[in-house]
Every structure is written in C-alpha cells, then in structure tokens.
Amino acid sequence: MSDHISSQQLNALVDGEMPRDQLALAEQHLAECAACTSQALAQSLLKAATKQAGLRYRPTDTLETRIGEIVRQHSRSRRGTAGSGLSSPAWLSLVGAAAAILLVASIGGMAMWNHHQSEADVASAQHAALETEMLDQHIATLAADSPPQVISSDRHTVKPWFQGKLPFSFNLPENLPADTKLEGADLTYIHGQPAALLLYSIGKHRVSVFVTQRTGGTPAPGPSDRAGFHVAGFNTRDLDAIAVSDVDPGRLSGLVGLIFQAQSGVTLPAK
C-alpha cells in the first residue's frame, strides 16, 4: 500500500471493521508512514473520548418505574384476554412479546409472572434470550472477518489484556486438545454488560465463548441447539459462560469443561 490510508479505512481500522486482507496492507503501511500512524492514533483517541462523553444521560427512577408498569399492564391484559377463551396465534405472539420484553427489561414485574409461570420456565426463557444475543455476536464475528482485539494463543497474554476492562476476572485452561487453539479475544457487551469473548478454534470450526459476571441465581442450561449451532455453558459462583459453535457438540462440551475446570479446579458435572 503506497498511497496513504483513507479516512474511511482509518475508521474501519479503529472500529475493528477492516477486512483481514486490507488489514495486513494497512499494518504494513502504518509501519512505514508516520503521518498515517498519527492519524490512526488520533482516530483511536477520538473514539475512546467519544465513548466516554457519549455516555451522558441516565434514565430517572420515575421513568424506569413507568416503563415497568407499562410492561406489567401489557402482560396482565394479555393474560386477561387469554382467560376469556381466545387462543389465536396472534394472542400467543403478543404474550410472547410481553414475555420477551419482560425478560429483556428484567424488571420487577417478573414476580407477577411467577404466579403463572414456573421459575424454571422463566429461567429457560431468559437463557434463550441470552443465547440468541450471543449467537448473533458469534455469527457477526464469523462474518466480519476482522481480527480480534487481542490476537494470541497464549493465555498469559489474553487474560491480562482484560485487566481494567472487566469488573471480574477468570482463568483460561493451560492444556488444550491437539486441534484446539485459543485464537484471541474481544471485549464485548451482553445485555449492556461487559463480557469477555474468547475465540477458540477446534479444527476448522470457530468457537465463541462468552464470559460474564454472574448476576442471577439460575443454573446454566444444558447443551442445546440454536439455528444449527450448538450451545453449551456453565456457571460458577461469580461467572456465567456460554459457548457457541457449529463444531461437534461433544467437542464443544469438552472445551467448556476445560474452561470450567480452570475456574474451579474440578470437573464439570455431566448434564
């Protein structure tokens, strides 16, 4: 790349959106061009500053209460309709809507639900919403073809990279099976909360492992399938982890088990 890097390319670079082939050329150019390196640094500084300045407003407690009441009323009215004997697909979808918003919103209205839904159902639906978001991110990672923020197969490089970025810490397994490799990691957000996205490969299959701070008391779901992808997870006292991949479920569970073992030193119980 002899020409200077364009403004759009610099932005793609700092936003982690530059395709892998262009990235190699850009890095080669940056190594030789002080002007473009300065531009890239300036864009990076601006992005970081904008992120901080942009987080400016927080909703009032009054608004949270008002939204919560709207969701509760909606849920209540749907149940009332159900009680009148209507059972159309539209009604079912509306109940689904109320349920989903309740789950996404995670508000206190959940208690009302518990009169009609078992805790297990609610926990299952919560996990389904969570898994959907993680599946989205896994697919986006596959499609983006951009390198992770930290590229390393060394756990002693990847783990410290998260220092100061996450309000929790975790361990990575030292010994992996022969064809399993740690490729790197990204900082990501799940339901607005910071999370570690660990990127592994098993053979030619990519695996995304999302590690978040444990916020609820629900147990990790057993292995499941979503849109052809396999999902497996675990939780410890402080962490929740969910792995997504199209690799063989047994091998995915094996990797998840190793990561669990790295946290607690004990083997993940079979589900």
Add this chain to the structure above:
Amino acid sequence: MPLLPSLYNLALWLSRNSTDAEDLVQETFLKALRGFAAFEPGSNFKAWIFRILRNTYLTSVTGLAATRTVALEDEVAGPDGAPDAAYPEAAIDRQTPEINLLLLSDRAALEAAMEKLPSPLLEVILLCDVEDMKYKEIATVLEIPIGTVMSRIARSRAALRKLLEHPVTRAKEVRA
C-alpha cells in the same frame, strides 16, 4: 433493565429534551410490545428495538425538525455523495497526537462539539462508539447501506475534530 439506559441516552442526545426523551423511550417500549410478532427470533434484538426508537424519533416533532436539517446536510454533501466540504473525509490532521490528546481530554468541549453535530452524524457516532455496534448493526438501525454508515462515521469524526479545533467558527458552519 439493561437496554433502558442505552435507549434513553440516545433518545436524549437526539431530542435534546428530557421530557421528549422519556416520551420517546416510553413509545418505543409500547411499540416493541405491540409489534413483537414482527421480531424474527434469532435476529438482533438490540438493533431491532433501537430501530424502533429511531423511527419513533423521526416521526416526533423534534425528529421532523431534524429531518429538515438532514435534507440540508445531504444537499451540502452533494447528490452524488461527494464529501461535505465542511467535513472532508480525507482532511489531513495537522495536529500532533499530543495536541489531540489535550483537546480530547476536555470532556465538556467534546460534549459541546457533539451537541453541535447534525442528527445523522450524531446518531451514527453514538451507535458506533457508545453502543459498540458493528457497521452491519448500525446499517440495520438506520436503514442505510453499510457504505453510507462508513461515510457518515468518517464525516462525523472529521466534524468533531474540526469543532474541537475551532469551536466557534465550525459551529456556525454546521448551522449554515
């Protein structure tokens, strides 16, 4: 309520009025509840609900006023999508990294600069930098091609840098 702070933050940046922002978020939740059947399971829920918020904003009084500004801003950019003369994408930054750092360390100045951005440039930078959305997700929320997302991000950052360097003169250019 994890998404509420994000939705409210964007709503208030766009509407610039706390009452309007609260109404906007409330309307967004109502529409999401009513229209959840249209949400495709497995697709991106965050992008979906942000799109509802943004469309709700565009049809609000403040949003309609901003839409008129959008039209003017696009005219400035040229019908063929040529770079806005006020914010050339390939503007050469004559500032050193040290000076940039000093400019950016003034959070109040940066917030003031962001307030001066036209809505199309403000929303794209908030979704990208604050919400950490990928270009594809931003394209979904704003219902524009990814190329336009990239172009707007470049123009938005160029505008911010110019505003930080020359806050008074650039603010006048934005309003022109």
